[in-house]
Amino acid sequence: MTIIFYDIPSTFPNNVWSANTWKTRYCLNYKRIPYKTEWVEYPDIEPLCKRVGIAPTSKKEDGSGRDHYTLPAIYDPSTGAYVSDSFAIAQYLDKTYPDTPRIFPGGTDGLQAAFEPAFRSNLGELWRFAILAECVGLNPVSEEYFRRTRKEIGGKTIEEVVPKGEEAVKVWKGVEEGLGRVDAWYQKNDGKGRYLLGETLSWGDFVVAGYLICSKIIWGEESREWKDIGSWHGGRWKALIESLKKYETVN
Amino acid sequence: MTIIFYDIPSTFPNNVWSANTWKTRYCLNYKRIPYKTEWVEYPDIEPLCKRVGIAPTSKKEDGSGRDHYTLPAIYDPSTGAYVSDSFAIAQYLDKTYPDTPRIFPGGTDGLQAAFEPAFRSNLGELWRFAILAECVGLNPVSEEYFRRTRKEIGGKTIEEVVPKGEEAVKVWKGVEEGLGRVDAWYQKNDGKGRYLLGETLSWGDFVVAGYLICSKIIWGEESREWKDIGSWHGGRWKALIESLKKYETVN
Known part of the structure; x- marks a missing residue:
């Protein structure tokens, strides 16, 4: 089955630009997991996440205390899971697809968490x-x-x-x-x-x-x-x- | 042969206190490498390092641009090496004593360098x-x-x-x-x-x-x-x- 990868489009070649979503694209390609990008313009991110149930990743920086919804996010039809936050997506992919190259080899998850x-x-x-x-x-x-x-x-x-x-x-x-x-x-x-x-x-x-x-x-x-x-x-x-x-x- | 481990003494139990030298003590004990602590008071660190040839680890923070000599440092009589800087000491110990438990398992040196x-x-x-x-x-x-x-x-x-x-x-x-x-x-x-x-x-x-x-x-x-x-x-x-x-x- 094909994972849906939510990314933000642009006028750059092939639409791609965002540093945060690039992390996930690298992970998906590295693991050779079939996926299809779904392009979501900025104002549509929050409505999409609320509609399908993608978790917010932080609080808004505007002091309002409201939830902040961000991309990348993925939907995996083989498990029904929606996952947001590039680190959480990477951990999800390692766990769900253990026979693909590991993003956190040698159980380095904790150490890698300090890296970004x-x-x-x-x-x-x-x-x-x-x-x-x-x-x-x-x-x-x-x-x-x-x-x-x-x-x-x-x-x-x-x-x-x-x-x-x-x-x-x-x-x-x-x-x-x-x-x-x-x-x-x-x-x-x-x-x-x-x-x-x-x-x-x-x-x-x-x-x-x-x-x-x-x-x-x-x-x-x-x-x-x-x-x-x-x-x-x-x-x-x-x-x-x-x-x-x-x-x-x-x- | 017994490594000399240079540490800073104090009035605390067993002399020990410094966070930086604790890192090296943990490493030496974890690897079960025989060592003996040599206690060096603060004003004696720079003269000792200059006399025996222990490299400075940074520049002084007083704006003078002069070399800053710090502990921990070790002397390994089996190789003749003096090593300063707790990270460099740990890498030295992993390399020189490859049959002891590794401080950087799985080649995590680079990733670990970002951790401190x-x-x-x-x-x-x-x-x-x-x-x-x-x-x-x-x-x-x-x-x-x-x-x-x-x-x-x-x-x-x-x-x-x-x-x-x-x-x-x-x-x-x-x-x-x-x-x-x-x-x-x-x-x-x-x-x-x-x-x-x-x-x-x-x-x-x-x-x-x-x-x-x-x-x-x-x-x-x-x-x-x-x-x-x-x-x-x-x-x-x-x-x-x-x-x-x-x-x-x-x-």
Whole structure:
């Protein structure tokens, strides 16, 4: 049976862009589990989740205390399960399809759970650059929603959030330094391979690759931003993304 | 042959207290590697390291740009190696003594490297409470050094750093919430055991236990602080420390 994978569309090639949903796409392709993407515009996410019973993943950041519904989410017709949150989806897939390559090899689930917050806290303020490029690449109905809700949270327009001039130089340097600390973690893998666990792919790599491929897509391969990132830390980030090319399929 | 383990003494039982050196003690005991502790007071750490050739682990935080020498460090007479930095020591021990229990099972070195910064960033400002209890438990020569150098870095006396009144309540709540996020990582281990990798101990657990046992020692088992920590998150932290009791030996 074919899993339904809920993702947010855009005007980028093949619709794909979101770092968070890329993690799930990598997992599904890595495990070779048949799936079909169902595209859901931002304003339709909450109604969809409430209608079919997909659990919220957090509380809204607007201080309202209301539930926040996010993608990725999946529906697995073979079990009837709806699952949201990319980590929970990955654990569900490992459990439900134990004969496919494991996203958490060697029972590393707990250790891997610490990785994404650690990685994100080292990305610095990359999001302040990425947010505009993401936003203008959405379809109009999602762009309007994205702009309005981000303004409600932070009080600033997307354009105001993006660092400019000297601040931009400093913030971008912070991104490079942060990824440098992540590079140091990879270097600790004892020279055994390009992945966090050496030769073996796992959740942490999909997290890193999800954010990086999102950057590559929203700015474009020929952009100054992606060329910068690709040149940092001995080309580690470019090579990581290229090594995962076979898991980029959009079904 | 017997490894020399350099640690910082104190007036606490058996001299031991430091969270950072506890990580190494746990590793040595877990691997059942013969070792003998050599006690080094704070002002003697840098001269010792320079004399025997133990590498600095960072730059001093006083803005001088000078090398910072820290313990733990070890000397292994069977190879002639001096190694500093608790993570590097653990990797050295796994490599040099491959027939002992692995601190990084399943090639998890890279993933484990991300764990300590992730854990520490979730401890909140625990250090602001701990610093006074640690300091007054040192021997006079180290206490004087500790007070002087911490004042040089932050401009405040140790007593001024400790939160008081309403701030103390808020900061302590932050410690509980931070450990709550760490508890959530442990809960992701798929119900397979009390450790990050399920039934198998590894580096991440020694990091957590090192900080926790330090708290237990400096405040004492009957203190309000340790009783609080021990009661949080279903008693996870107390149980973790108790499960490692067999690796507490001080040689």
